Amino acid sequence: MPLSIATPLLESLPLSRASGARVWMKMEAMQPSGSFKIRGIGHACERYRADGAQRFLSSSGGNAGLAVAYAGRKLGVPVAVVVPETTPERARRLLREEGAQVTVHGRSWSEANAFAQSLKTPQDAFLHPFDDPLLWQGHASMIDEVVEAGLRPDAVVLCVGGGGLLAGVAEGLHRNGLDSVPIYAAETEGMASFNASIQAGHLVELPAVSGVATSLGARQVCARAFELARERPIVPLQVSDREAVDACLSFLDDHRTLVEPACGASLALLYRQRIALGADANILAIVCGGSTATIESLSRFEG
Missing domain, CATH: 3.40.50.1100 (Rossmann fold)
Structure with a gap:
């Protein structure tokens, strides 16, 4: 489903x-x-899990990150999300409620994104918020x-x-x-x-x-x-x-x-x-x- x-x-x-x-x-x-966001991110997460991904990584404190966290919870795959310092506490709470591990890093999304990319291992799938076919x-x-x-x-x-x-x-x-x-x-x-x-x-x-x-x-x-x-x-x-x-x-x-x-x-x-x-x-x-x-x-x- x-x-x-x-x-x-x-x-x-x-x-x-x-x-x-x-x-x-x-x-x-x-x-x-x-x-x-869950339409595309859900589709991508299902594909990545089928390919063997053992963790989903994201760098969004907003709707994309929430979609990754939701997809991970439903698929039984751990999720790590890196968010910038500007991310509101409400968004961090929503991510944690979905079971995601939340790390705060950097003053902008680009800094958080670069840090998230540095965490990626061969067992991880990285979910970009918007730039992925x-x-x-x-x-x-x-x-x-x-x-x-x-x-x-x-x-x-x-x-x-x-x-x-x-x-x-x-x-x-x-x-x-x-x-x-x-x-x-x-x-x-x-x-x-x-x-x-x-x-x-x-x-x-x-x-x-x-x-x-x-x-x-x-x-x-x-x-x-x-x-x-x-x-x-x-x-x-x-x-x-x-x-x-x-x-x-x-x-x-x-x-x-x-x-x-x-x-x-x-x-x-x-x-x-x-x-x-x-x-x-x-x-x-x-x-x-x-x-x-x-x-x-x-x-x-x-x-």
């Missing part, structure tokens, strides 16, 4: 009214680890489910951090004959590494990232994400931190589901009418979820 679940595909009347189109939500926030294959299954449910969308709305979700959705669209469907890719203004690469015409590493949507905090997207922008229609768009948080709060009111600001960035495109496709269009919104936000943290945001 796969580690991820087939999530609901729900029509959203509030988002449809706000955007002027018919919006369908792929409710990845309902995955057992709290986000879409196995992850993209697993993430693509959400589009298989959408098509199986009878929806062939006219557009897809999602957020971009490192680009793993984008690569997976694009793969899912491709294998279902939907290469011409545009993807609207949302970032917050302080985390816009994808947009920076598109504007430069080559992969760009930002000197720093900042803002409330910490799950989007990759200073450079994976190469596959950049390649996709040359292969198929992708529209990069940016929202403010305030817009992302407001979208989370509106979504909580409208759909009784708490998502983090990374997900709120994509929802803000719909709440703020940033996508004009017309009343007959069917828009697929990837409600990617996330485990880092709390109602308190969203409500007290003052940016």
Whole structure:
């Protein structure tokens, strides 16, 4: 049995009214680890265990690390996660509750990642948060489910951090004959590494990232994400931190589901009418979820 679940595909009347189109939500926030990440990471962990891995290593204190910890617990494989000092205590606690060994190292994800890589032995499998074709294959299954449910969308709305979700959705669209469907890719203004690469015409590493949507905090997207922008229609768009948080709060009111600001960035495109496709269009919104936000943290945001 796969580690991820087939999530609901729900029509959203509030988002449809706000955007002027018919919006369908792929409710990845309902995955057992709290986000879409378990699709790809679960797929990769199953593959690595079949190949003999005796431990899973990760360097994410967020949704990817939680997915690795969940997969390890379900598969009976020990998990070690290295997180930077900036990782909130809540995230460390959630990782430990899933049974992971948590080590705090470095002031940034890149430092934690380098340390995690140094721990790897031949018996270990390292789970990258976003840059692994196995992850993209697993993430693509959400589009298989959408098509199986009878929806062939006219557009897809999602957020971009490192680009793993984008690569997976694009793969899912491709294998279902939907290469011409545009993807609207949302970032917050302080985390816009994808947009920076598109504007430069080559992969760009930002000197720093900042803002409330910490799950989007990759200073450079994976190469596959950049390649996709040359292969198929992708529209990069940016929202403010305030817009992302407001979208989370509106979504909580409208759909009784708490998502983090990374997900709120994509929802803000719909709440703020940033996508004009017309009343007959069917828009697929990837409600990617996330485990880092709390109602308190969203409500007290003052940016």
